[in-house]
Amino acid sequence: MSIKPHDQASGGELATPAEPIADPGLPAHTWRPTDVDERLAKRAERQVAGLFALSAVFTILFFVSYFVFKVGDNWDVGAGLGASTVALGSTLGLALLCIGIGIIQWARKLMADHEIVEMRHPARSSDEDREVTIAALGDGLEESGIARRPLIRNSLFGAIGVIALAPIVLLRDLGPTPGQVEDEEEGKGLEHTIWKQGVRVVRDVVGTPIRAADLQIGDLVNAVPDGLFDLEGVDLQAQKAKAPVIVVRMEPDEITPGPGRDDWSVEGIVCYSKICSHVGCPISLYERTTHHVLCPCHQSTFDLADSARVVFGPAARPLPQLPLAVDSEGFLVAQSDFTEPVGPSYWGRGE
Structure with missing residues (x-):
């Protein structure tokens, strides 16, 4: 930022700096292999999409584990943790981990990594600044490659869409609804207890x-x-x-x-x-x-x-x-x- 002497603006406010300072000595921008070699960029794109797809697979395994391993009725994995706990925790954790690693890989290898200078401005930006900001956001969206790389975009949305279903499945553990048919065992549900005729x-x-x-x-x-x-x-x-x-x-x-x-x-x-x-x-x-x-x-x-x-x-x-x-x-x-x-x-x- 420019640190030039400020002129006193009307109303007692300081004038906005006019332009950024010269290059303070940052090293020259280094192009990444994926920036100059489209073949490497495509490979990185496939890697990211593969991580998102792997996340979807782990989420599906989470659903399978939820219905296969019953709480309290499965073998002990260790440290007092049953198969249900380990399977649900590991599959859901790996699904989230794959999405996180995929996004990091995407950012490091395919998104633009140029330094950006942003001018300081009053609390309310001018209309010109707002237009510049919107344009910068558009440029950032374009440089992220989300529009040009549909494989990454679609695989990411697919992975997030699948993993978003996990909380819906877990709602089943809240128990039967009041109007739900009672289980065959007595006293289940919200409307009945184990009291019955002759119970002391x-x-x-x-x-x-x-x-x-x-x-x-x-x-x-x-x-x-x-x-x-x-x-x-x-x-x-x-x-x-x-x-x-x-x-x-x-x-x-x-x-x-x-x-x-x-x-x-x-x-x-x-x-x-x-x-x-x-x-x-x-x-x-x-x-x-x-x-x-x-x-x-x-x-x-x-x-x-x-x-x-x-x-x-x-x-x-x-x-x-x-x-x-x-x-x-x-x-x-x-x-x-x-x-x-x-x-x-x-x-x-x-x-």
């Missing part, structure tokens, strides 16, 4: 069954379905997120049963989902005198004596109630699964 209500953590006669007025017990801890991995975590319940005993005449729920309690014992219907926090803060249970996250409050009706807070719906019965040994069991989905509301409920 057992204390959380210890897993001991709960005898109705052992509960006192005012007791609140955190409970889960019998058999929950026989599950493993993803199945265990999914059921722990939606199957836990709270069991409360109160005076039978204090209970106001909802429509069709006259036989859902046992001698004043009621059972509700422990998962808040607002955003899914676990609930257990119980006020014995009012029969209110409080969610510690956002203070949604439910009346357990009145079908877990919302009495305060942002929750939009009551806690789902689990219908209870007593088996031949006097232990609490479920009459069925919850008759409504557990947890936060979602788009399929019309709420």
Whole structure:
């Protein structure tokens, strides 16, 4: 840039430098082999296109690995990493690496490498400068060869297009949609749990069954379905997120049963989902005198004596109630699964 003395411009601004300084001593531009030999340029072009094509191949292998190797059901590669993890990570990583190397090779061997001088200008460029900039961008686009080298352009767009499909495939891991048909195994999906007729209500953590006669007025017990801890991995975590319940005993005449729920309690014992219907926090803060249970996250409050009706807070719906019965040994069991989905509301409920 020219560092000539500046004249004071009107308005107190300094005048813009007129022209760049002379060559400060940079070495003369050296032409690359691909600049002077079209045969070498074509070979470099094929190399770049080959890298982009290889990226597309690795992306396809990523898709294949996703459906071939199941999480938790494949051989251990090492360091605790299964085949699914290694295959998905390596194929997607190599696909991205090939695109990166291809772009670097393209820039080093085929794009123009001349030094460019840009004049300094005020915050807002003049119309002439804008026209020059647009022309320079056009020249840069032309010198990049993207228009003259359709093999590179098309292979790059193809590789990027294929690899862009990877996130779409990974959306499948978000789980079934609310309206999706349930899996053959019980309790899958968002609308059902492993509660069913005859499943005993057992204390959380210890897993001991709960005898109705052992509960006192005012007791609140955190409970889960019998058999929950026989599950493993993803199945265990999914059921722990939606199957836990709270069991409360109160005076039978204090209970106001909802429509069709006259036989859902046992001698004043009621059972509700422990998962808040607002955003899914676990609930257990119980006020014995009012029969209110409080969610510690956002203070949604439910009346357990009145079908877990919302009495305060942002929750939009009551806690789902689990219908209870007593088996031949006097232990609490479920009459069925919850008759409504557990947890936060979602788009399929019309709420």
